[in-house]
Each structure stands twice: as structure tokens, then as C-alpha cells.
Amino acid sequence: MADFSLWVITSNLLLATRWTIALSLVAFVSGGAVGLLLLLARMSASGALRRFVSLYVEFFQGTPLLMQLFMLCFGAALFGVEISPWMAASLALTFWTSAFLTEIWRGCVESVPKGQWEAGSSVALTYVEQMRYVILPQALRIAVPPTVGFSVQVIKGTALASIIGFVELSRAGAMINNATFRPFLVYSITGLIYFALCYPLSLLAKSLERRLNAAG
Amino acid sequence: MIYKLQFADLLPYWDVLARGFVFTVALTVVSTMAGVLVGTLGACARTFGPRWLAGLLGAYVELIRNTPFLVQLFFVYFGLPAAGLKLTETQAAFIAMTINLGAYSTEIIRAGSEATPKGVIEAGVSLAMTRLQVLRHVVLKPAFQKVWPALASQIIIVMLGSSVVSQISAEDLTYAANFIQSRNFRAFESYFVVALAYLLLAVLTRAILRALGSRLFPKA
Numbered sequence: 231m232a233d234f235s236l237w238v239i240t241s242n243l244l245l246a247t248r249w250t251i252a253l254s255l256v257a258f259v260s261g262g263a264v265g266l267l268l269l270l271a272r273m274s275a276s277g278a279l280r281r282f283v284s285l286y287v288e289f290f291q292g293t294p295l296l297m298q299l300f301m302l303c304f305g306a307a308l309f310g311v312e313i314s315p316w317m318a319a320s321l322a323l324t325f326w327t328s329a330f331l332t333e334i335w336r337g338c339v340e341s342v343p344k345g346q347w348e349a350g351s352s353v354a355l356t357y358v359e360q361m362r363y364v365i366l367p368q369a370l371r372i373a374v375p376p377t378v379g380f381s382v383q384v385i386k387g388t389a390l391a392s393i394i395g396f397v398e399l400s401r402a403g404a405m406i407n408n409a410t411f412r413p414f415l416v417y418s419i420t421g422l423i424y425f426a427l428c429y430p431l432s433l434l435a436k437s438l439e440r441r442l443n444a445a446g
Numbered sequence: 447m448i449y450k451l452q453f454a455d456l457l458p459y460w461d462v463l464a465r466g467f468v469f470t471v472a473l474t475v476v477s478t479m480a481g482v483l484v485g486t487l488g489a490c491a492r493t494f495g496p497r498w499l500a501g502l503l504g505a506y507v508e509l510i511r512n513t514p515f516l517v518q519l520f521f522v523y524f525g526l527p528a529a530g531l532k533l534t535e536t537q538a539a540f541i542a543m544t545i546n547l548g549a550y551s552t553e554i555i556r557a558g559s560e561a562t563p564k565g566v567i568e569a570g571v572s573l574a575m576t577r578l579q580v581l582r583h584v585v586l587k588p589a590f591q592k593v594w595p596a597l598a599s600q601i602i603i604v605m606l607g608s609s610v611v612s613q614i615s616a617e618d619l620t621y622a623a624n625f626i627q628s629r630n631f632r633a634f635e636s637y638f639v640v641a642l643a644y645l646l647l648a649v650l651t652r653a654i655l656r657a658l659g660s661r662l663f664p665k666a
Contacts, residue, residue, distance in 0.1 A: 292648040294609035296620060297641040304633035308449040382512060389514035393613060400516055413524035421513045421521060428512035 234410045240419055246402030247423055253388045253398060256320045258381055261327025268332040273339065273361075283332065290329030295387055298322045299394050319391035327384055334380060338373040339365060375442055379435035382428045389424070399423060453635050459626045466622030467643060473536075473618065474605045474651075477543035481604070482597070484544060485551025489559050489589075490581060492552065503552060510549030515607045518542050523614045539611035539618075547604045554596050558589030591663040598655040602648050609644070619643055 272283040290298065299322045306313040313321075342365050350360035392401035403420035407413050456463070492503045510518065522545070523538035533541065562585050570580040590597075612620035623640040627633040 289645065292606075292645040293641040294606040294620070294644055296609045296612075297623075297637055297644060300623070300637040301634060301641060304627075304637060308634055386512075386514040389516045390610065392516070393610070400514065400520075403517070404520070407520075407524065412528070413520070414526075414528045417517060417521040417525045421509075421517050424513045424517060425509060429508060432508070432512055 234406075234412070236415070239406055239410065239412075239416060242406055243399060243402055243416075243419055243423055246397060246399050247427070249396070249398040250385065250388050250400075250424075250427070253316075253319055253323065253391060253396070254381070254385045257323035257327050257388065258384050260320070260324045261384070262331055262377075264324060264328035265331035265335065268328055269335050269339070272332060272336055287329045287333050290326050291333070295322070295326050296390050296393060298326055299390060303394050315391065315394050315396035318394055319388070319396045323384065323387055323391070326387065327380075330380055330383070331377065334376050335369070335373050338369040338376075341372060342368045372442065375435050375439035378431060378438060382431050382435070385428050385431075386424070451635055452632055453639065455630045455632045456626060456635060456639055459622075459629070462622045462625055463619070463640070463643070466617060466619040466640075467647075469617055469621075470605070470608060470619045470647070473539060473543065473608055473611070473616075474601075474647075477540050477547060477608075478601050478604070480540070480544040481547025482551050482601075484548030485553075485555050486586065488548060488552030489555035490586075492556050493559055493585075494581075507549045507552050510546055511553070515542070515546055516610050516613065518546060519610060519614060535611070535614050535616040538614060539608070539616040542611075543604060543608060546607070547600065550600045550604075551597060554593050554600060555586075555589055557596075558591075558593035559585050561592065562588065587663060591665065594655075594659040594663060598652065598659065601655060602651050605647060605651060606644060 268283050268286065271279040274280065299318060302322045303313060303315075303318045306318065346364050346368065347360060350364040355363065388398060389400040391398055392404065395401075397405070399420060403416050407416040410416060488503050488507070492500045495503075519538065519542040522542045523533060523535070526533060526538075566584055567580055570584040575583070608618060609620040611618050612624060615621065619640050623636045627636040630636075
């Protein structure tokens with residue numbers, strides 16, 4: 231049997247990290263887009279839409295991401311659709327991410343003082359114009375730090391895709407462990423790679439938040 | 447092709463589900479208590495302890511907060527035995543969850559205790575309170591009051607995250623779902639019912655923690 235040097239283990243884990251990054255990006259970008267739509271629905275005048283969004287958020291925040299992944303995998307099969315682990319993971323992470331982001335952003339929009347809306351309507355701006363020129367620019371500034379902070383949760387969330395068979399960093403770690411029987415080493419390196427991905431984002435979120443508080 | 451959902455096929459397995467439910471609840475309760483204890487000690491040590499200890503705890507908190515729970519669990523279950531510490535699935539799950547919640551709650555409780563004004567602590571000391579009394583009544587109690595909602599959310603996140611302990615064959619709710627669907631092939635129904643069970647648990651946990659919070663740390 232081949233000898234697995236530290237370098238072989240690390241380089242293989244780093245190769246698999248590409249898929250963790252790709253999945254995180256897809257989940258974050260599409261989750262953000264869906265989250266924005268949900269936010270608009272949540273802020274709309276329609277009671278039915280608002281109720282739908284709060285049920286959606288309750289469901290995706292109140293159930294484990296792992297269950298969501300399983301349900302998506304097997305739910306798609308019920309309709310006779312073959313769904314690849316990559317598709318299932320992307321979709322489930324998109325739903326999950328959108329539920330959290332829409333809730334974070336709602337808090338940001340609601341933290342803009344009511345007077346700003348009233349000022350907007352008193353100069354005859356329409357609802358869309360108030361949103362576009364008055365509320366969102368201010369809400370956006372508040373929203374950046376927690377959004378960056380949540381991206382760390384998304385990266386960590388992608389580890390669960392390994393359970394439904396998508397080969398990313400965690401799955402690669404498990405596979406390499408099965409070949410090398412050096413779990414202590416393999417999972418240490420796996421953990422450190424995740425740390426290298428997440429820690430800069432955590433620091434960025436923290437410093438953005440500090441800057442916002444200093445400015446505000 | 448239209449598929450008919452068959453929830454009735456789950457009924458023969460109600461005892462498996464019930465056992466999984468009890469396991470998840472017990473695991474959550476025990477590791478929540480241990481985790482919050484670790485967090486309380488950690489927060490105190492980080493605020494009042496020597497610098498090297500504070501630094502060490504800071505590294506622990508950041509390391510845990512920036513890696514996935516799944517990897518932490520695998521490290522404990524597969525990695526530690528290689529280093530000479532044998533663990534059962536349940537022990538590994540408990541240790542991993544405690545370490546995880548311990549890190550988050552250290553950070554959360556510290557945020558509350560650091561906000562304690564110096565003057566209040568001095569006031570406590572000047573009333574001839576012992577160090578422990580000051581810590582308990584002057585620092586920790588108001589800190590918990592402030593951060594209880596954040597702590598409660600984190601406990602729920604850890605409870606939901608515990609579904610991955612099924613991956614090391616700890617027999618929790620998710621394990622029950624896996625077991626049932628491997629027997630009756632009703633995969634979607636099994637996972638759907640178990641997801642609803644988690645949702646119920648999350649709602650219940652939130653309600654219980656809120657009641658507990660207003661009981662233990664009443665707003666003055």
C-alpha cells in the first residue's frame with residue numbers, strides 16, 4: 231500500500247476544498263437572491279405573502295439542515311426526478327441560507343427609523359422609491375456586517391453535503407481517513423482548512439461591525 | 447408519475463421514533479447544562495483570569511466557532527481514540543456538543559459580563575462581599591439577564607445541529623429516521639415526520655427557555 235505523506239494528505243484535502251468554496255458561493259449568492267425576494271414579500275402589503283414568508287423562515291430555521299438535505303434528495307425522487315448530490319446540496323443550502331438572510335435583513339430594514347419612511351412619503355416618493363432611495367441605502371449599511379458573519383455559517387453548513395454523498399472537504403477528509411487510518415491528523419488538517427476559510431470572514435465581520443458602531 | 451405519501455407505514459416504528467426523540471432530548475439537556483457551565487467558567491476566566499489563560503480560551507472559542515460541528519464530532523469520535531482515548535458514540539456526541547456549545551456560550555456570556563461597570567464591582571467589594579459573591583451576584587446574574595435570549599437561540603441551534611450525531615451511529619431522532627426508511631423505504635415520509643419533530647422540539651425549547659429565563663433571571 232502506498233505511503234501517505236503529510237503532503238499527499240494535505241494536497242488532496244486542498245483539492246477538495248475547491249468544492250466547499252464552490253458550494254458556499256452558490257449557496258450564498260442564490261440564497262441571497264431568494265432571501266431578497268422573500269424580504270420584499272415579507273415587507274409587502276399582502277397578508278398571505280407575509281404569512282408564507284414567516285412560515286418558510288420558521289420551517290427552515292426550526293428544522294436541522296440535515297433533514298432538509300434528506301427531504302430534498304428523497305422528495306425529488308418522489309416526482310421521478312433524479313437529483314445529483316451537487317444539485318440537492320445547492321438547492322437545500324439555498325433555501326436554508328435564504329431563510330436566515332431574509333430574517334437578518336428584515337431586522338436591518340426595520341431598524342431604519344419610521345421617520346425616514348414618513349419623510350419619504352412627505353416628499354411624494356412612491357413605496358418603491360422610498361425603498362430604493364431612502365430605506366435600502368441605510369439598511370444596507372447596517373446589513374453588511376451580519377451578512378458577512380452569516381457567510382461563515384454557510385461555509386460550515388456545506389460540510390453536511392458530505393452526508394448526502396457530495397465530495398467536498400469533509401467527505402474528502404472521511405475518504406482519506408479510510409485510506410490512511412490516521413484520523414487525528416486528517417481531521418486536524420480538515421478542521422484547519424475550514425478555519426483558514428472561515429476565520430478571515432469572522433474577523434472581517436467583526437471589524438465591519440466595529441466600524442459601523444463607531445460611525446453610527 | 448404521481449406518488450402517494452404513506453405516512454401510515456411509519457406507525458409500526460413508533461417506538462423507534464420515541465426512543466430517538468428521548469435520546470435527542472436527553473443529549474440536548476445534558477450537553478446544554480455542561481456547555482453553559484463551560485461557557486460560564488470560560489467567560490469568567492477570559493475576563494478575570496491571567497493573560498495566558500484568556501489567550502488560550504480565545505483560541506478555543508475561535509477554533510470551534512470557525513469549523514463545522516461535523517468535523518469536530520469526527521475529530522472527537524475518530525481522532526481521539528487514535529490518540530488513546532476510547533469513546534462510545536454517546537460519549538463522543540456529548541463531548542463534541544459540550545465543546546461546541548461551550549465555545550459559543552463563552553463568547554455570549556463574556557459579551558454580557560464585560561459590560562459590567564467597574565464601579566459596580568467596587569461597590570460589591572466595598573460591601574464586604576467575597577470575590578465569589580461579587581462574581582455571582584454582581585457580574586454573572588446581570589450578564590445572564592442580558593444575554594439569555596442569545597444563549598437560548600444558540601442552544602436551539604446546537605439542538606438542531608445534534609442531528610449529525612447520527613453519522614457516528616448515536617441513536618438520535620435522525621438515526622431513527624434513517625433506520626425506518628431503510629426498513630420501509632418511505633424515505634420522504636420518515637424524514638418529513640422527523641423534521642416536524644425537530645420543529646416541535648425547537649418551538650418547545652424556545653418556550654421552556656423563555657419561561658426559565660424569566661424565572662431564574664427576573665427583570666428588575
